Amino acid sequence: MDTTHQMLDVTGPATATLSVGDSMSPITVIGTESIRESFGPQTYQQAINSRLAPGVSRVVLNPDAHVGYGAPVGCVMVSPTHVYPGPVGVDIKCSMSLLQTDLPADAIEEHTVRRKLIKAIAKRVPTGAGRGQRHVPKARSVDGSLGFRVATEGASKMVLKKLGIPKAWADRCEDAYHTAADGTSDSLAARLEWMGRDRDKLNRIESKYRQLGSYGGGNHFGEAEVVQVSQDPHARQIAEQIGLRHNHVAFLSHCGSRGFGHDLAMGQFRALKSSFQKQGLAFPAGDPQLVYAEADSPEGRLYLSDMAMGANFATVNHLLINALVLESFRDVFPGIRGELIYFISHNIVRREPIDGQTQWVHRKGATRALPAGHSQLVGTEFEHTGHPILLPGNPRDGSSVMVARPGAALSAFSVNHGAGRQMSRTKAKKNLSQTTIDQDLLDHDIVSNCRVYPRDEAPDAYKDFREVLDSVVGADLAMEVARLKAKFVLKDGAPADD
Numbered sequence: 001m002d003t004t005h006q007m008l009d010v011t012g013p014a015t016a017t018l019s020v021g022d023s024m025s026p027i028t029v030i031g032t033e034s035i036r037e038s039f040g041p042q043t044y045q046q047a048i049n050s051r052l053a054p055g056v057s058r059v060v061l062n063p064d065a066h067v068g069y070g071a072p073v074g075c076v077m078v079s080p081t082h083v084y085p086g087p088v089g090v091d092i093k094c095s096m097s098l099l100q101t102d103l104p105a106d107a108i109e110e111h112t113v114r115r116k117l118i119k120a121i122a123k124r125v126p127t128g129a130g131r132g133q134r135h136v137p138k139a140r141s142v143d144g145s146l147g148f149r150v151a152t153e154g155a156s157k158m159v160l161k162k163l164g165i166p167k168a169w170a171d172r173c174e175d176a177y178h179t180a181a182d183g184t185s186d187s188l189a190a191r192l193e194w195m196g197r198d199r200d201k202l203n204r205i206e207s208k209y210r211q212l213g214s215y216g217g218g219n220h221f222g223e224a225e226v227v228q229v230s231q232d233p234h235a236r237q238i239a240e241q242i243g244l245r246h247n248h249v250a251f252l253s254h255c256g257s258r259g260f261g262h263d264l265a266m267g268q269f270r271a272l273k274s275s276f277q278k279q280g281l282a283f284p285a286g287d288p289q290l291v292y293a294e295a296d297s298p299e300g301r302l303y304l305s306d307m308a309m310g311a312n313f314a315t316v317n318h319l320l321i322n323a324l325v326l327e328s329f330r331d332v333f334p335g336i337r338g339e340l341i342y343f344i345s346h347n348i349v350r351r352e353p354i355d356g357q358t359q360w361v362h363r364k365g366a367t368r369a370l371p372a373g374h375s376q377l378v379g380t381e382f383e384h385t386g387h388p389i390l391l392p393g394n395p396r397d398g399s400s401v402m403v404a405r406p407g408a409a410l411s412a413f414s415v416n417h418g419a420g421r422q423m424s425r426t427k428a429k430k431n432l433s434q435t436t437i438d439q440d441l442l443d444h445d446i447v448s449n450c451r452v453y454p455r456d457e458a459p460d461a462y463k464d465f466r467e468v469l470d471s472v473v474g475a476d477l478a479m480e481v482a483r484l485k486a487k488f489v490l491k492d493g494a495p496a497d498d
């Protein structure tokens with residue numbers, strides 16, 4: 001029986017607060033009643049542990065929240081002084097990106113056409129843990145020196161040119177590049193050189209560079225969508241302004257910094273934990289996954305450098321995937337055009353103005369949501385619309401493109417990054433029927449690259465997407481401008497026979 005849920009102070013149709021002590025601002029909880037119930041005691045406990053951790057000024061639980069590494073996946077943790085690697089996550093800068101093509105929806109109606117597209121994409125952009133580049137033109141293969149520049153420069157002009165990525169796409173990234181805490185890429189270069197100081201270490205790093213342009217495993221995916229722009233005139237106008245095309249094909253991607261980011265994150269956890277142990281410091285709530293550093297300390301600066309390199313890798317990984325996906329579409333439909341709508345992360349910490357001061361905003365499975373007129377959008381092309389928010393649900397029930405409303409201040413300018421799990425992988429594998437999952441996808445006219453769709457990735461393993469969207473809209477955080485209807489999906493699973 002979850003007693004924490006009963007302790008919430010309900011403040012609106014999709015908002016509540018959870019008090020942790022008189023002298024502290026309460027945890028903000030976003031979600032309709034059934035979503036709030038879905039969190040369960042462990043998720044609430046992790047949120048409380050995070051709120052009580054040193055230096056933390058605010059915690060927000062979003063509708064997709066579920067148990068995570070130290071802090072829940074689907075939460076925002078704000079601190080003026082401290083950085084927390086757990087509430088960033090091991091897949092540094094795991095992100096979503098959306099490519100809009102000028103291909104009309106009916107061009108991919110035939111399943112044979114979709115299968116050709118799946119084949120063309122899978123040939124260039126592999127799925128699967130540990131898998132790296134495959135059939136990539138020589139000019140785009142990533143050797144040690146290009147990998148080094150990717151990690152230290154992110155989406156710089158030179159990196160984009162070398163990889164054949166349109167340079168305008170850098171402007172459609174939430175952040176095209178990340179630097180060290182001193183604002184330079186030179187410090188990142190010095191750090192990376194030090195990391196590759198002997199042959200074995202360098203070999204390991206270079207083997208990870210070769211994963212650039214790949215999805216990885218788990219719930220990372222690539223998905224062809226038909227864009228259904230909202231009928232509401234204001235929402236429709238925004239959708240058109242940000243470049244969405246009604247009833248045309250778009251492609252949604254989800255992945256992060258692959259093995260390169262994972263190694264950096266794990267290295268940081270090891271280093272910070274051992275530094276805590278040497279100093280005899282206690283972990284917050286006794287949980288080593290909540291290890292932290294003061295941002296302005298040698299440890300904090302090293303963490304931020306490593307996170308920046310992982311984030312640079314993730315950024316270029318997404319951009320390259322989008323370039324390769326567009327190239328694959330052109331195999332089947334020569335001459336079609338495609339533009340990146342946006343690339344937005346959900347595992348990162350960055351400095352932002354929150355509650356009148358500059359603070360470290362950790363978004364762990366949470367998406368930034370800056371409304372029109374926000375100071376950080378001034379001078380950008382999204383100043384008058386808000387930047388696009390890419391919110392995946394599941395292939396069967398769709399995904400959403402939204403823009404923030406001024407009400408997003410309540411959630412530290414963040415929304416959920418998806419529907420969030422309602423079943424653990426183990427429970428999904430045990431409880432869900434393979435035949436029903438495969439038939440369900442076919443009934444919804446969705447083709448996949450998998451002979452059998454991974455049961456732990458089935459739509460029913462995730463929360464009810466309608467309820468999740470009602471939570472975002474009910475809390476007045478964001479408005480939908482378009483719905484995405486999946487037509488085919490690439491995931492890590494046994495490939496289909498043909």
Ligand SMILES: Nc1nc2c(ncn2[C@@H]2O[C@H](COP(=O)(O)O)[C@@H](O)[C@H]2O)c(=O)[nH]1
Binds near residue numbers: 223393394462
């Ligand atoms: N449209 C699709 N959405 C999906 C799919 N698989 C997962 N998801 C959603 O993405 C988020 C990602 O979660 P993360 O914690 O791994 O970053 C998840 O909450 C789902 O709602 C898919 O195949 N298609």
Ligand SMILES: [Mn+2]
Binds near residue numbers: 094255256
């Ligand atoms: Mn990820």
Ligand SMILES: [Mn+2]
Binds near residue numbers: 255
């Ligand atoms: Mn992710």
